[in-house]
Amino acid sequence: MALALAGFMAAGRGAHAADPATDFIQDLGGKAIAVLADKTLAAADRETRFREIFLSAFDVPAIGQFVLGRYRRSATPDQLAEFDRLYTDDVVKTYSRRLSQYKGEQLKTLGSQVQGDETVVRSQIISPNGGKPVSVDWRLTGSAGSYKIVDVVIENLSMRNAQREDYGSVVSAGGMDALLTGLRKKVGTSS
Numbered sequence: 358m359a360l361a362l363a364g365f366m367a368a369g370r371g372a373h374a375a376d377p378a379t380d381f382i383q384d385l386g387g388k389a390i391a392v393l394a395d396k397t398l399a400a401a402d403r404e405t406r407f408r409e410i411f412l413s414a415f416d417v418p419a420i421g422q423f424v425l426g427r428y429r430r431s432a433t434p435d436q437l438a439e440f441d442r443l444y445t446d447d448v449v450k451t452y453s454r455r456l457s458q459y460k461g462e463q464l465k466t467l468g469s470q471v472q473g474d475e476t477v478v479r480s481q482i483i484s485p486n487g488g489k490p491v492s493v494d495w496r497l498t499g500s501a502g503s504y505k506i507v508d509v510v511i512e513n514l515s516m517r518n519a520q521r522e523d524y525g526s527v528v529s530a531g532g533m534d535a536l537l538t539g540l541r542k543k544v545g546t547s548s
Contacts, residue, residue, distance in 0.1 A: 377501035378469035378476045385414045386464060393453070408449045416498060416505035417445050423507075424520040428528045428536075436533045443540035450544060464493070474498065475507065 392398070392406045411417075421444040422429060429437065467479040476497045481490035496508035508517045527536045 376469055378478050378497055378504060379466040381414075381497070381501075381504045382464075382466060382478045382480070382495050385410070404450070404453050407453045411449050411452060412445070414504075414506055415448070416507050417448060419498075419505075419507055420448075420517050420520075421445070423517050424524050425528075426521055426525060428525065428533065432533045436537065439537055440533075440540070443537065443544055443546070446544040446546075447540055465490070476504070 388410050389407065392403055392410060395403065398406070418441065421441055424444070425432070425440060432440065462485065463483045465481045465483055467481065469476050469478045471477075478495040478497065480493045480495065482493055483490050492512050494510040495506055496510065497504045498507050499505050508515055510516070524536055527539060
């Protein structure tokens with residue numbers, strides 16, 4: 358995921374003609390790098406601005422619903438509200454931290470195609486050291502002017518599917534309270 362996030366920051370046009378979906382990913386990358394590279398901002402201000410950009414581009418509520426899966430049905434309304442808040446904080450902090458580790462990787466977009474009710478923007482992360490490119494697909498819902506990212510697939514590994522498996526195993530072993538306790542620790546809150 359760190360590679361995709363680093364490449365996301367340095368979005369560059371590929372050999373294919375741009376389309377609204379690839380333009381969305383490229384524009385988002387430009388905004389993210391501008392905020393995270395601005396060393397005149399305090400770290401907390403950078404995270405706040407990045408949070409705004411991130412939340413405007415990613416459909417975090419839909420991703421959170423997906424990763425919690427069937428366990429949403431057995432959770433209380435208070436547990437769901439806390440999960441939604443903690444999950445959002447966790448993904449924003451995780452992406453912000455990983456993007457701040459950018460080391461010159463470039464994102465080369467390869468075009469997009471509609472797959473069912475999603476649009477997939479295909480890309481590659483190109484290492485400045487000349488290593489093998491990493492395949493990254495950005496799964497979007499919506500249409501031009503209203504796209505939202507619902508998954509990032511790196512070398513055929515879906516981030517939302519991986520989270521769903523991780524979260525499901527925690528809830529299965531210890532219940533919803535165990536998941537919330539773990540998320541509280543990750544984001545640094547007590548309740």
